[in-house]
Amino acid sequence: MIDKLLAEDLYYHMVLGRQFEYAAKEHYMQGEISGFLHLDIGQEALSVAAMKAFEKGDVFSTYREHIMAMARGVSPKAVMAELFGRQTGVSEGKGGSMHLFDPSHFFYGGDAIVGGHIPNAVGCAYARKYQGNQSGVMVVFGDGATNGGAFFESLNIAAAQKLPLLFLCENNRYAIGTKITRVAPFEKQANKAEPYMPTMEVDGMDAIAVYEAVQKAQHYLEEGHGPLFLEAFTCRYEGHSVADANSYRSPQEMALCKQQDPIEKLKMHMLNVLGISSAQLETLEKRAQAEVDAAVNFAAQSPQPPLEARFDHLFAEGGNDAV
Amino acid sequence: MIDKLLAEDLYYHMVLGRQFEYAAKEHYMQGEISGFLHLDIGQEALSVAAMKAFEKGDVFSTYREHIMAMARGVSPKAVMAELFGRQTGVSEGKGGSMHLFDPSHFFYGGDAIVGGHIPNAVGCAYARKYQGNQSGVMVVFGDGATNGGAFFESLNIAAAQKLPLLFLCENNRYAIGTKITRVAPFEKQANKAEPYMPTMEVDGMDAIAVYEAVQKAQHYLEEGHGPLFLEAFTCRYEGHSVADANSYRSPQEMALCKQQDPIEKLKMHMLNVLGISSAQLETLEKRAQAEVDAAVNFAAQSPQPPLEARFDHLFAEGGNDAV
Amino acid sequence: MLYREALNKALDETMALDDNVVVLGEDVGLYGGSYRVTEGLVAKYGETRLIDTPIAELSIVGNAVGMAIGGLRPVAEIMTANFALLAFDQIINHMAKLHYMSAGKITLPMVVRFPQGVSKQLAAQHSESYEQMLAAVPGLIVLAASDVNYAYHALKYAILRDDPVIFIEHELLYNKKGEIDFAAKLDPLKARVVKAGKDVTIVSYLKMVDDVMKAVPLIEEKLKVSCEVIDLCSLNPVDYETLAASLEKTGRLVMVEEDHRTGGYGAQIVSWAAEQMFYALDAPPLRIAGEDIPIPYNRQLELASIPTPESIAGEIITWGEKHGI
Amino acid sequence: MLYREALNKALDETMALDDNVVVLGEDVGLYGGSYRVTEGLVAKYGETRLIDTPIAELSIVGNAVGMAIGGLRPVAEIMTANFALLAFDQIINHMAKLHYMSAGKITLPMVVRFPQGVSKQLAAQHSESYEQMLAAVPGLIVLAASDVNYAYHALKYAILRDDPVIFIEHELLYNKKGEIDFAAKLDPLKARVVKAGKDVTIVSYLKMVDDVMKAVPLIEEKLKVSCEVIDLCSLNPVDYETLAASLEKTGRLVMVEEDHRTGGYGAQIVSWAAEQMFYALDAPPLRIAGEDIPIPYNRQLELASIPTPESIAGEIITWGEKHGI
C-alpha cells in the first residue's frame, strides 16, 4: 500500500523530473545542451514509480532515462551537468543525455541502441542468479524495441534459464513517427512474451498502479519463478527528441493523451484520498524547482573536461600506458 | 489425396535422397567431398514431401538441403558435382554442399548461417505479394534457428505485413549436440509463432501427412490470409555433419527414432493401402540407385573449374572489368 | 539544391522509371525519413513502395536481399550507420556473397544507404564510420557521396546497377548546397580531382573533402606549394589510376579521413602508395585521421577527436616543414 | 600439448582460480566445444559455469557484457568468426564502448574467443577473418594466437585482465603441437621475433606465421638473404617498437596475412611503416594477402585464394629480385 511518505516521494520525483525536462529543453534551445535530447514528459509515473518500487534490484534503461536515473538516486546536478557535457557530469561529459550510468545506484544506462541493452540485462540477471542474489534485474524498453531480434532472443533465454528478470515495456505506441500497429500485428506487445512467461499490464500514467505492479513483480522474481513481463501504456507529450516536430500526432490525439496526466492523477489521489494538503504539495513542487535550478546552476558553472580527458577510460587496466 | 503416381514420386525421391546421402558420405570418407557435409538421412519425408507439395512457390532452405534441391527438380548430377566441387556443379564448385541454388526451380539455397535465410524469405514473400503472385514462399529451418533474432523479427514482420509465407520448422530436437529443451523453455517451437499466426503440427516422419499439411498451407497462403507456421517433428539418423560422432544421443534414443523410418512408413502405405506391388517399389529403388550411381560418375568425371574461375561472379555487371 | 534533395530526386526518378524500385527503412514512409531524404515520396508512390519497417536492421537488409531475389530493386535505408552493425551478417554473409556463391545464379540489384560520421554531440553509439569494414568486403560496391552532383548521379547509378551497393552519406552534408550537372556523364567509380595542383596530393572523401578544401589556402600560403585535392568517390573499387597519375606529378601523399586512425580506411590507400608508388614518393606519406577513441559527447572533446580544417592545415604544414616541402 | 589443449588448460586454471570465470557459447558445455577447446570442463565446473547457449550470437556477446557488469568474468565462444557478425552491435557498440562512455564507471572484464580463417572447403560463409574490423575498434584489445605457448599465456592474461579482449584463434591451428614455457614471463602485448635475421623483415600473425616459416628457407636460399620473422601477437595495440627496431636493421618489409587484400589488416602495418619508417625503407614494402573474393568451396580455387608457403616464397622472391634484394 502506498502511504503518504511514499506518495510524497513519488510526487516529488515526478515533478522534479518534469521540471528537469523543461529546463533541459530550454537549455537545449539555448545551445548549452546538444545531441539527441529525448524528453520523458508525460511518462513520469512510469519512470519514477518503477524505479522506486524496484529499489533493491539492478536497472537497465534506454536513452530516455534522465528521470529514471534521478529516481534511482543519481543527483540532478550530475545528470544536468552530463547534459551540459561537463566534467562533473555523471559520465564526465563523455556520454551525454543518452548515456547516464551509475553502478553505485545499480543503474546501468542509458543505451542508445534500441533494444541493445536487453541482452545485457539478461546477462546481469544470470550473474545475480549465479551469485544467489534475489533482487533481480529490471530492463525498461519501448514498444519500438519489441520488434528487434535482441528483445526476442532475450525472452527465450530468460525463460529457458528462469532468470530473475522483469521486462518492463513502456508502450507509448510510437517509435519516433511510426505507430506500433503499423509494424507489429497488434498493439499489446505483451502478446509477444506470452509463450515464455507470465505477463501483466498496467496503466503507465498511474504512478500508484505502476508502483504496486512493479513491487509485485519484484516479489515474484525474488521467489525464484523466473522472468516476468509487464507492459505499461503511456504517452509522451513531446516529440521523439527535441529535434522532432511531433507532426504525426493530431492535436486531438495529444489532448486526449494529456487528459490522463500522471502528475495530476497522483495529485488528486494525494489530495482526495491521502488527505495531503495543497500547501504540502506546493512545498514539494518548490523544492523540486529549487533542485532543478540548482542543477542548472551547477551544470553551467562546472568546468569543461580538459581536452586530454578524451584519452581517459579507454581501458580499465593501466590506463593508456598499458597499450 | 495422395494417389499412386504421387506416392511413387515421393517414394522415388525419398529413396533417391537416402542413397544419395550414403553415396555422399562414402565419397566424403574417400576425400572427394570435403567441408561440412550435413546428411538428411531420416528426414527424407519432410524434405521430399514439403517440396513436392509446395511446387508452385519459392523455397529458401538451410545447409542440409541436398534432398530438397533434388525434390525441387535440380538434377542429382548437378548436386553431386557441386559436392565434388566441380565445374558442372549447380554452383560451379563455388558453393559446395551448403550452397545449392537454382532459381530456375525456385530454390534459393542453401544458407550456412543458421536463421540467416529467413529474412530473405520474408523479403521474397513481400516481392511476391507486391507482384500479385499468389503461390507464396516457404522457408525451412531447424529447431536451432528458432532461438535467433532473425527468426523472431521475421515472424513479426510477416504477420504485420500479412505476407504469403510458410514457416516450416524441421524440429529434430537437436542443434548439433544441444537439445532444444535445454536452450528454449519448451519443445514445441510453434509456441513461439502463436502470437503472430496460425500454427499447425505434423509428423515429419510421415510423407503423406507432410504432403497434405503443406498443400493445405499453400492454399491458405494463396487465399491471402498471411503467414502460417508448420512444425514437423523429425529425427536425423546421422551426426550433425559427417564430422560429428553423434555421441550425445544414446543407442536407445537412436533405435526409437529409427522405428519411425519415413521410407518404411511410406512403403507400408504403398503396399498395404495403395496396392502397389513390392516389385514396383523395387523398380523405383533401382532407378534411384542408378541415378545416384550416374550422379557420382558424372561428378567424378567432371572437370575442376579453371583457377581463373575464382574471379568470376564477383559482380553481375561488366564482370571484373567493371571494377 | 540540397544534398538531401539530390538524393530525393535520384530516388524519385528511379522510382518513376521502374516499378520494381522500392524503399524500405525506419520512418522512410509517412515520416519522410529522419534526414528528410524520402520526403514526399510516399504521397507519390504509396506505402507498398515506401515501406516503413520496424526497428529491426537485420531484417531491413535481410528483407531487401529477399526482395532482390524476388525481382525487386530495393533501396534500404539504415537510419544511422551504427545501427547497421545489427545487419552486418546480412550485409556481409548474404548481400555480398549470394551472387558469388551461386555462381551468378542469384543477382542482387540493391542498395543500402548509410548516413554516418560524427555529427554534433551524438556520442559514441551514434557517430561512427564503417567504410573501413565495408570496403574490405569482396562483393560490395562502396560509394561515398561528398557533394550534390555526385549524390544524385551515383545514387541513380547504384539503384540501376545489378549489384549490391553500399551508399555512404555523411550526416553533416544533408543541407549542403550544390548544383546537379544533368548533362555530365559522370562515372561514379572514378575519383574526382576537386582541385588540380602540382606539389602535394591530398586524398579524401565524404565530408572531409570540404574540410580539406577549407584547409588548402592556408597550407598553400604557408608551405608555398600547390595542392591537388582528390575525392575518392568510390571506396571500392578504388580508382588507383587517378591517384597514380597525381602522385607521379606531386610525389607527396596526404590521406585524410574522419574515422579512427588505427585500421582506418586510409591505411589501404597509403599502403597501396607505399607498395606501388614507392619510387614516386619524395616524402613519407601523411595520414590524418580521427583519434583511436570512441567519440565523446562533449563538443570540445568531440572536435578534438576528429580532423578539422584547422587540424588538417596544422598537420600538413608541420609535416611539410619537417620534410622540406 | 596441442593448441586446443593449451587453451583448455588456460580456461581450466583461471576457472579454478576464480569462481567468477564462466564460459558461454554454443555447445561449449555437454558437447565440449566444436573444436574441443572446452572438453572436460563441464564435468569439473558444472553447467552454471559452462553455459550452453542457443544459437543467438547477439545474445552470447550481449549476455557476456551483462554478466561482466554483474561482476562475472565471462569468456564467450563464437563457434566460427562469420557468425560473430550477428554480434557486431554488441561487440562494437557495447563491449567496446561502455567503459569509455561511462567514464570508467562500468568495467568489462570479458573475452570473446574467435575461431576464424580459411579451414578446408567450408566455403564463403564459414571462412572469414575479421581482425581488420575488430582491431580498428577503439576499446578492444585484439590478440591473435599463433602457437601453443602464446595461446596459453595470452588467454590467461585475457581472462584476468579487466578489459574486453577479442581472442582470435585459427581453425587450422587447434591440433598444432608445442610446449608451454611455464617459467616464461610472457607479455601478450609484445610482438615475438620468431626468427632473427638481418635483410628482410617479414611480419605476420596467426596461422600465416607457420606458412611464412615454411617459405623462409627457400627465400633465403634464392635471394641469399637472411629473414627476420615477426609474429605480431597483439593486433591492437600493436608493438610498433619491435617492428621499428627490425626495420631499422633490415630496411625491408613484407606483410603477410590470410585475409582479403583490400582493406586487410596488413594495410595498417604497411601504412604505419610508410609514414613512420619511410627513411629506413630501402625497397617498397610488399603486402601478401588473400584475393578480393569470397572464399570458394573448390579446394584448388580455395588454395589459390589465400597465401600458401609456396605463394609466399614465390611472391617474396619475385619482389626481391625486382628490387635487387
Ligand SMILES: Cc1ncc(C[n+]2csc(CCOP(=O)(O)OP(=O)(O)O)c2C)c(N)n1
Ligand atoms: C538499433 C537502432 N535502430 C534505430 C535507432 C534510432 N531510434 C532511436 S529511438 C527510436 C525509436 C524507439 O522507439 P521506442 O522503442 O518505442 O522508444 P520511445 O522512443 O518511444 O521511448 C529509433 C528508431 C536506434 N537508436 N537504434
Ligand SMILES: Cc1ncc(C[n+]2csc(CCOP(=O)(O)OP(=O)(O)O)c2C)c(N)n1
Ligand atoms: C549463426 C550461426 N551460428 C552457428 C552456426 C553453427 N551451426 C551450424 S548448424 C548448427 C545447428 C543448427 O541446428 P538446427 O537449426 O536445429 O538445424 P539441424 O542441423 O538440426 O537441421 C549450428 C550451431 C551457424 N552455422 N550459424
Ligand SMILES: [Mg+2]
Ligand atoms: Mg515508443
Ligand SMILES: [Mg+2]
Ligand atoms: Mg535441429
